[in-house]
Amino acid sequence: MKEKVIDYTKNSFIISDATKKILKYKKSGSVLDVGTGTGRNALFLAKKRFDVTALDSIKKNLSKLKEVASKQRVILHYKHANIATFKTSKKYDIVLALVSLHFLKNSQVSKTIKKIKNYTKRGGLNIITVHTKQNKGKSHSRPHLFKKNELKNYYRDWKILECKEVWGHLFKTEKYPIPVRKHRAQLIAKKI
Numbered sequence: 001m002k003e004k005v006i007d008y009t010k011n012s013f014i015i016s017d018a019t020k021k022i023l024k025y026k027k028s029g030s031v032l033d034v035g036t037g038t039g040r041n042a043l044f045l046a047k048k049r050f051d052v053t054a055l056d057s058i059k060k061n062l063s064k065l066k067e068v069a070s071k072q073r074v075i076l077h078y079k080h081a082n083i084a085t086f087k088t089s090k091k092y093d094i095v096l097a098l099v100s101l102h103f104l105k106n107s108q109v110s111k112t113i114k115k116i117k118n119y120t121k122r123g124g125l126n127i128i129t130v131h132t133k134q135n136k137g138k139s140h141s142r143p144h145l146f147k148k149n150e151l152k153n154y155y156r157d158w159k160i161l162e163c164k165e166v167w168g169h170l171f172k173t174e175k176y177p178i179p180v181r182k183h184r185a186q187l188i189a190k191k192i
């Protein structure tokens with residue numbers, strides 16, 4: 001049976017708060033959405049007229065996103081790639097990495113964040129949300145849960161516009177009808 005495609009564009013509740021906050025700082029520009037998943041944030045930003053590249057290492061996620069984007073007549077660019085090995089000469093106004101970087105191996109995190117920073121234009125933004133080590137137990141395990149202040153420390157040479165480490169409910173989907181509660185570090189920083 002064909003899997004049901006969730007149309008995230010029809011439910012603004014599940015757009016990440018971090019994504020909505022972008023509109024406070026930028027009204028247009030190019031976006032690289034690292035670990036786009038099925039693209040709830042990519043679709044939202046493209047509908048707001050950002051030029052969005054949706055990157056994910058899982059092809060199936062990009063296929064679902066393509067299906068929804070085409071139904072909605074939303075234009076996106078797609079990259080099937082692992083961010084740890086992805087290379088580009090392009091620089092973006094915004095790099096978004098929401099709930100994706102804790103899937104990297106410990107040895108890849110610092111280099112990958114350095115790379116994301118490098119792929120950002122001067123004056124551009126990085127918006128990142130990651131799970132922290134406060135999430136204990138098997139069901140919360142990820143290859144790299146972030147230590148206290150770890151995310152913030154990677155951005156010591158940028159202007160940190162917003163940074164918080166808090167418990168919160170992430171989002172609700174058909175798979176998780178009760179919003180998932182996680183401790184996360186969230187950062188919005190500007191390249192100076």
Ligand SMILES: C[S@@+](CC[C@H](N)C(=O)[O-])C[C@H]1O[C@@H](n2cnc3c(N)ncnc32)[C@H](O)[C@@H]1O
Nearest residue numbers: 035036037056057058081082083098099100103
């Ligand atoms: C929890 S989902 C988050 C999706 C989306 N950012 C959101 O907020 O809805 C994490 C996504 O990151 C992707 N991902 C994990 N590691 C990745 C990597 N090394 N390179 C690219 N994508 C990756 C996964 O395939 C998955 O689609």
